[in-house]
Amino acid sequence: MKLLHSALRFRVNYFSDLGRHQLVVWMPGDTPPVDAQVxxxxxxxxxxxxxxxxxxxxxxxxxxxxxxxxxxxxxxxAPMFRVTKLNEASFAANFSHPLQGRIFSIDSGKSDVxxxxxxxxxxxxxxSGMETQMPTPTDFEGTDAFSREDESPDxxxxxxARKVTHVDAVCARRIxxxxxxxxxxxxxxxxLMAGWRSHLPDTVQSAVGLGLNAEELADNxxxxxxxxxxxxxxxxxxxxxxxxxxxxxxxxxxxxxQPHKIVAEAKRVLxxxxxxxxxxxxxxxxxxxxxxxxxxxPMERMAWVGMLLKRAGFKKVETYVERGLKRPKDDRYAGxxxxxxxxxxxxxxx
Numbered sequence: 001m002k003l004l005h006s007a008l009r010f011r012v013n014y015f016s017d018l019g020r021h022q023l024v025v026w027m028p029g030d031t032p033p034v035d036a037q038v039x040x041x042x043x044x045x046x047x048x049x050x051x052x053x054x055x056x057x058x059x060x061x062x063x064x065x066x067x068x069x070x071x072x073x074x075x076x077x078a079p080m081f082r083v084t085k086l087n088e089a090s091f092a093a094n095f096s097h098p099l100q101g102r103i104f105s106i107d108s109g110k111s112d113v114x115x116x117x118x119x120x121x122x123x124x125x126x127x128s129g130m131e132t133q134m135p136t137p138t139d140f141e142g143t144d145a146f147s148r149e150d151e152s153p154d155x156x157x158x159x160x161a162r163k164v165t166h167v168d169a170v171c172a173r174r175i176x177x178x179x180x181x182x183x184x185x186x187x188x189x190x191x192l193m194a195g196w197r198s199h200l201p202d203t204v205q206s207a208v209g210l211g212l213n214a215e216e217l218a219d220n221x222x223x224x225x226x227x228x229x230x231x232x233x234x235x236x237x238x239x240x241x242x243x244x245x246x247x248x249x250x251x252x253x254x255x256x257x258q259p260h261k262i263v264a265e266a267k268r269v270l271x272x273x274x275x276x277x278x279x280x281x282x283x284x285x286x287x288x289x290x291x292x293x294x295x296x297x298p299m300e301r302m303a304w305v306g307m308l309l310k311r312a313g314f315k316k317v318e319t320y321v322e323r324g325l326k327r328p329k330d331d332r333y334a335g336x337x338x339x340x341x342x343x344x345x346x347x348x349x350x
Contacts, residue, residue: 006110007117010034010124014104016132018306019317019348023128026117026324029110034121038106040097044077045084048093058295062086063138065130065297068095084134098129115170118339119324130299131306131319140304141292146257150287154212154230154255157288161215163196166251167281168331170340174322175199175250175279182277182347187245190269191223192262193231193252198222200248208244210237235261242271249278253305254293255285263312270350276314277347278305302344314348321345 006029014021053060054070062083068076071093078095085092106124150157165172180201183189187205191198194209196216209223210231217226227238235258247266256262266276282298293301302319310317323342327334 004112004114005029005116007113008108009111010106010108010119012099012104012106012124012128014099014102014129014132016102017135017137018131018133018303018310019319021129021131021319023124023321024323025119025123026113026322027119027121028117031121034106034108034124038125040100040125042096043100044095046093046095047090049090050088053091059142060086060091061139061142062136063134064140065098065300097125098132099125102129102132104128113325114173115328115340116326117324118326123324127297127299127321130297131303133303133307137307138300138303140296140300140307145292146259146290148257148288148290154232154288158212161196161213161219163216163219165197166283167341167343168333169328170325171281171343172197172199174325174340174343175345176201178279178320178322178343178345179204179248179277182345183246183248183275188243190237190239190244190247190266192247192249192266193255194220194223194226194250195252196220198248199250204246208239231262232257235265237262237265237269239269241268242274243269245271245274247274247276249276251279251281251283253278253280254289254301257290259305259308260312263308263314267312267314267350272350274350275347276309276350277345278309280305280344280346281341283341298342298344302346306346306348309346309348314350317346317348319344319346 008027008031010025012023052072065082068079081093081095083091084094176199185203189204189207191207191209194211196219200222206224207222208225209217210227211217214228306317321344325340327340
């Protein structure tokens with residue numbers, strides 16, 4: 001029998017041109033009210049000459065967030081800034097909190113969870129608003145955005161069945177809980193880039209797994225059908241139009257070299273009203289991850305995925321972030337990281 005812990009779930013809610021956003025932090029049940037402690041501060045924006053930016057480290061892009069260490073300056077008013085305007089000579093660096101000037105709300109509720117809550121009040125606004133979009137969408141992709149450290153054929157790299165977990169057990173359970181909440185009930189689901197575990201809820205009717213390693217797919221007990229295919233080499237999904245009620249891609253989107261085509265294909269194989277849900281965390285395999293992933297904050301990665309969905313015609317795009325639960329004692333990072341892997345998710349309706 002699992003020990004239940006009294007917890008407070010604090011949720012920040014807001015909207016942007018991308019869609020609806022939610023950020024959840026789990027805190028101990030004795031956490032004091034946060035209403036009086038939430039302050040996004042004043043608006044701070046400066047015109048900065050382009051040569052002040054360390055362009056040898058990262059490309060300067062409109063809408064992107066950057067750490068202030070990338071400026072040749074010691075007097076930055078905040079640890080991070082967003083580029084709101086850019087021309088050949090200068091850019092506007094906005095050091096304000098991303099929610100400054102934006103309408104948002106915070107709600108809370110008590111709950112019993114199977115994992116000890118360790119979240120802190122400061123985490124509520126630490127990342128909040130970074131996935132919001134300006135009227136001019138963020139310019140994320142450069143010419144080498146989808147290049148990788150290891151460009152060898154993917155079937156060769158994934159020929160060995162590694163059967164590793166990409167997130168800790170707590171995050172895996174939260175992914176399953178999220179899928180239970182957002183996926184249609186009794187859905188026929190396509191699990192893209194599937195491996196030996198799918199983290200799907202028992203409310204799913206059946207699941208088809210598409211991945212690169214036959215042994216891992218065969219060891220996945222949640223799959224009713226298994227297909228081996230390299231969708232980086234050929235992004236066409238081998239299914240008829242309107243074949244599925246939902247498509248999921250679980251902590252693997254960062255390995256897609258043709259993500260625009262895959263998103264379009266996901267929409268094609270979904271029934272009208274079907275859902276495409278992408279879950280992410282902050283771990284990845286460096287040799288095969290796309291270069292763009294290494295350049296973005298995790299919140300920006302989630303925003304980029306959301307933009308791909310919106311541009312492909314998905315409606316009701318939402319993002320969701322969850323953090324603040326204790327890492328399992330048997331996890332390999334338990335000795336160095338107290339908090340479990342954060343969960344980032346984006347979904348949209350076909």
